[in-house]
Amino acid sequence: MPAKSYWLMKSEPDECSIDDALAMPRRTVPWTGVRNYQARNFMRDLMRIGDGVLFYHSSCAEPGIAGLAEVSSTPYPDPTQFDPASPYFDAKSTREAPRWVLVDVRIVRKTRLVPIAELRRHEALADMAVLRKGNRLSITPVSAAEWRYLNDALLAAAPGNEA
DNA sequence: GCCAACGTTGGC
DNA sequence: GCCAACGTTGGC
Numbered sequence: 424m425p426a427k428s429y430w431l432m433k434s435e436p437d438e439c440s441i442d443d444a445l446a447m448p449r450r451t452v453p454w455t456g457v458r459n460y461q462a463r464n465f466m467r468d469l470m471r472i473g474d475g476v477l478f479y480h481s482s483c484a485e486p487g488i489a490g491l492a493e494v495s496s497t498p499y500p501d502p503t504q505f506d507p508a509s510p511y512f513d514a515k516s517t518r519e520a521p522r523w524v525l526v527d528v529r530i531v532r533k534t535r536l537v538p539i540a541e542l543r544r545h546e547a548l549a550d551m552a553v554l555r556k557g558n559r560l561s562i563t564p565v566s567a568a569e570w571r572y573l574n575d576a577l578l579a580a581a582p583g584n585e586a
Numbered sequence: 587g588c589c590a591a592c593g594t595t596g597g598c
Numbered sequence: 599g600c601c602a603a604c605g606t607t608g609g610c
Binding site: 482483557 | 606607608609
């Protein structure tokens, strides 16, 4: 069995917050709406069931890590690409050759909100892709060391216990 | 609302 | 295949 990989996945809380995700059946959300090839390729080519996911709130008043999740399906076509009523509709995609795929993401647990400003203060996280200037990718890889550090130093603590 | 950064588009 | 123009992202 290949080693687990780790990912950070951005969701706009206006669209799907950590609480929205928790309220879904089996606490699972199909990760619809990715329309960037690099992010798609991560889901299509590299993700495996059981991979760790940082559920991240973006484009909101308090951007940051909101929970821990895991990849819970293999890739399959994003249904919204075929729906003319969806904002994610893609007229150039066909059912025979779907352009966009997604995976299901299952919430493991909600965490305290770890703001991006706090992430920036940790030397151990300095190389995280999400912190890079101008980063716009909605899905980015997280190293095993970063994952471990986040879990041990930031997410295991009781709320309000930040450094 | 601003604006830097980046991806995509399309003319050539 | 180049590259300017344009649209989008997303923190601030």
